[in-house]
Amino acid sequence: MKRETIAIHAGYDGDPATKAVAVPIYQTIAFEFDSAEHGAALFNLEVAGNIYTRIGNPTNTVLEKRVAALEGGVDALSVSSGMAAIHYSLVNIAEMGHNIVSLPQLYGATYTLLAHILPKQGITGRFAKTEHPEDVEELIDENTRAVFCETIGNPAGNVPDLEGLARVAHKHGVPLIVDNTIATPILLRPIEYGADVVVHSMTKFMGGHGTTLGGMIVDSGKFPWRDYPEKFYMLNRPEIAYHGVVYVEHYGDAAYVARCRTVSQRNTGSTLSPFNGFLLLQGIETLVLRIERHIANARKVAEFLRDHPAVEWVNYAGFPDSPLYEMAQRYMGSSRCSLLTFGVKGGFEAGTKCFNSLRLFKRMVNLGDAKSLACHPASTTHRQLTPEEQKKVGVTPEMIRLSVGIEHIDDILEDLAQALEKAAA
Ligand SMILES: *Cc1c(COP(=O)(O)O)cnc(C)c1O
Numbered sequence: 445m446k447r448e449t450i451a452i453h454a455g456y457d458g459d460p461a462t463k464a465v466a467v468p469i470y471q472t473i474a475f476e477f478d479s480a481e482h483g484a485a486l487f488n489l490e491v492a493g494n495i496y497t498r499i500g501n502p503t504n505t506v507l508e509k510r511v512a513a514l515e516g517g518v519d520a521l522s523v524s525s526g527m528a529a530i531h532y533s534l535v536n537i538a539e540m541g542h543n544i545v546s547l548p549q550l551y552g553a554t555y556t557l558l559a560h561i562l563p564k565q566g567i568t569g570r571f572a573k574t575e576h577p578e579d580v581e582e583l584i585d586e587n588t589r590a591v592f593c594e595t596i597g598n599p600a601g602n603v604p605d606l607e608g609l610a611r612v613a614h615k616h617g618v619p620l621i622v623d624n625t626i627a628t629p630i631l632l633r634p635i636e637y638g639a640d641v642v643v644h645s646m647t648k649f650m651g652g653h654g655t656t657l658g659g660m661i662v663d664s665g666k667f668p669w670r671d672y673p674e675k676f677y678m679l680n681r682p683e684i685a686y687h688g689v690v691y692v693e694h695y696g697d698a699a700y701v702a703r704c705r706t707v708s709q710r711n712t713g714s715t716l717s718p719f720n721g722f723l724l725l726q727g728i729e730t731l732v733l734r735i736e737r738h739i740a741n742a743r744k745v746a747e748f749l750r751d752h753p754a755v756e757w758v759n760y761a762g763f764p765d766s767p768l769y770e771m772a773q774r775y776m777g778s779s780r781c782s783l784l785t786f787g788v789k790g791g792f793e794a795g796t797k798c799f800n801s802l803r804l805f806k807r808m809v810n811l812g813d814a815k816s817l818a819c820h821p822a823s824t825t826h827r828q829l830t831p832e833e834q835k836k837v838g839v840t841p842e843m844i845r846l847s848v849g850i851e852h853i854d855d856i857l858e859d860l861a862q863a864l865e866k867a868a869a
Contacts, residue, residue, distance in 0.1 A: 447514060447630060448732045455509025469722045470502045488687065489694060499710045503718040507725050511650070511660050514629040514728075515642050518665030519698040521705045522658065522721060526625060526645020527553050528714035529659030533621050533643050536704045537676055538589040540566030545583045545590075547575045547604055549597035552825065554623065558592075577608035584616045589675070590641075591618060595634055596626040596781050598811075599821065599845045600838050601761050603632075603771040610638025617675060619667045619700075625649070626783060626811070630735040631776050640667040641700065648812030651727040652734050656720045661704055665697030679703060685711065734814065734850055738782035741856060742848040748857050749786045754794075754868040756787040756842065782849075783811060787842040788867050795842035796823060798867035804851065804859035816849035816856055 445453070456467050475494040477483035485491045494500055504522045512520040523529050534544055534557075546558055548571045558569025570588075572579040580591060591613040593604050606622070613620040619640035624632065628649045634642050644650060646658035670692050673680040679699045682688040686706045691699035709715060716724075746760035761768035762780040772780060788794045799807065805818040809825055819825065821839045834840070848856065 445513075450510065450513045451731050452729050454513035455506040467503060467506045467722060467725050469718050470497075471718055472501075473497050489689060497718065498713055498715045499705055501715075501718045501721070503725075504716050504721040507716075507721045507728075508660070510725070510728060511629075511644065511646075512662050514633075515624070515662045516629075516633055516635045516664070517642065517662035519701045520660055520662040521701050521709060522646075522660055522716040522724075523709065524659065524714045524716050524720075525657045526551075526623075526643070526647055526659045527557070529643040529645070529661050530554055530623065531557060532704045532708040532714070533641055533661050534562065534567070534590060534592070536700065536708060537619070537678060538562075538567045539678075542566075542587050542589045543568040543570050543585070544592055545570045545572065545580055545588055547572055547580070547593040547597070547609075549575065549600055549602060550594060551598055551623065551625075554594075575602060575604040577605055577612045580609060581612040581616070584612065584618065588616065588618050590621045592621050592623075594623040594626065595632050595775075596783075598626060598783065599785055599843075600768075601759060601781065601783055601785070602768055603627075603761070603775050605771060606634055606637040606639060606775060610640075613640075614638070617672050626781055627776070628731065628735060630732055631739075631779050631781060635662075635664040635666070637775065640664050646724050646727075648810070649735065649738070650731065650812075651724045652731065652812065652814055653723075653727060654810060654813035654815065656723040656727070658716050658720050658724050659714075661701060663698055663701035667700065669699055678707075683707065735782075737850040738848060739779055741850065741853050742780065742782035742784060742846075744853050745846065745848050745856060745860065746784055748860065749784075752861075752864055754789055754798075754864040756789045758784065758786045760784045783845065783847055785843050785845045787840060788844065788864065790842065790867065792822060792841035794867045795820060795844060798863045799823075799844055801863035801866040802859060803862070804855055805846070805863075811847035813847065814850050816851060816859075817847040819845045819847075821845060 474496050486493050508520040508522050570583045610620045621641040622634045622639045624642045625645040642662040644660040669676045669679045679691040691703050695702035749755045749758045761772040788798045799820040805816045822841045826839045
């Protein structure tokens with residue numbers, strides 16, 4: 445099936461109990477066993493079935509199968525937020541003494557997790573000098589357990605060389621784990637370029653309406669865990685935290701995600717609520733349509749800003765003279781994401797004036813909503829940094845970041861025009 449069809453049908457073939465056409469919300473904690481023997485068989489993993497919502501729920505199972513199908517993975521685990529997905533994806537294979545090698549451009553909380561939180565538990569985050577595969581390779585050693593990156597960096601909008609990163613990771617026997625939140629599988633399917641695990645904040649474009657936190661871990665089923673029995677002992681030796689199961693034997697290709705579910709999720713409990721699973725399913729049904737409108741609107745906004753006399757610069761990967769163009773073209777064809785940044789002439793003062801004058805655009809730090817959103821990093825997310833530090837992470841005083849929504853383009857452009865006029869006055 446094509447992605448438009450997968451987004452609407454994958455993972456659900458009608459409810460066997462009621463024949464409900466929409467996916468029911470199974471708002472229940474536990475599921476009844478037919479007998480002591482049936483319960484024992486479920487716990488021994490001899491038969492498939494539901495036990496307790498913390499480790500699996502039928503509403504969420506549909507969502508997991510749907511996202512796995514969109515990404516081309518073998519299975520997936522839904523969790524309560526994007527950050528829970530990123531955390532589990534790393535601690536599933538990294539323990540004390542290990543390290544994760546990451547690209548430098550990261551979502552803020554992911555950077556903090558790798559730079560300040562995991563190190564206190566003995567797992568070190570190592571940040572490459574640049575996004576180039578050779579700078580990543582330089583940091584990999586025998587204690588590295590994964591290479592991590594985002595398929596579209598934020599706020600820069602850079603697409604890294606995924607094939608090059610997969611090549612250096614695989615050469616050293618470690619998986620490439622990628623955060624595909626901003627691209628979504630509609631713009632980019634990282635598994636096709638060698639990614640082994642794909643994580644998502646479902647909170648953004650996937651849900652698409654700014655209502656629901658959620659996360660997802662998709663297992664490509666392609667990483668050869670069995671070839672590294674010492675390095676990835678968690679997947680190759682009997683697991684004391686789960687009935688002595690040997691994941692690569694019992695779960696085959698889906699060993700990695702099965703361990704995320706039965707060790708991390710079961711014992712630390714960042715479970716997605718079935719109601720949120722239901723809302724995310726509603727969002728995904730229109731994902732392709734929404735992304736098409738997002739990217740068409742963003743292109744028009746970028747062109748409008750480029751030609752506007754009050755605008756100093758526009759950073760948009762769709763312009764052939766942009767340094768972001770070549771990689772975006774290679775991995776996303778003619779499509780581009782709907783995030784872009786621009787600078788108003790007149791520095792911080794003009795930047796804030798433009799930002800404060802927006803009427804349709806909501807002033808906030810989220811992205812990927814049906815609504816158009818704007819963020820002024822220098823006065824909010826990056827306020828604590830000195831001007832020098834801001835410059836280092838690519839934030840300038842006048843910079844405004846837009847997440848272009850799916851409203852009518854005339855209304856979006858009119859709002860920007862009146863805000864720019866006020867900034868210039
Ligand atoms: C928002 C975001 C996250 C975190 O997701 P939550 O669902 O808010 O926990 C992680 N990565 C990227 C790229 C994001 O944009």
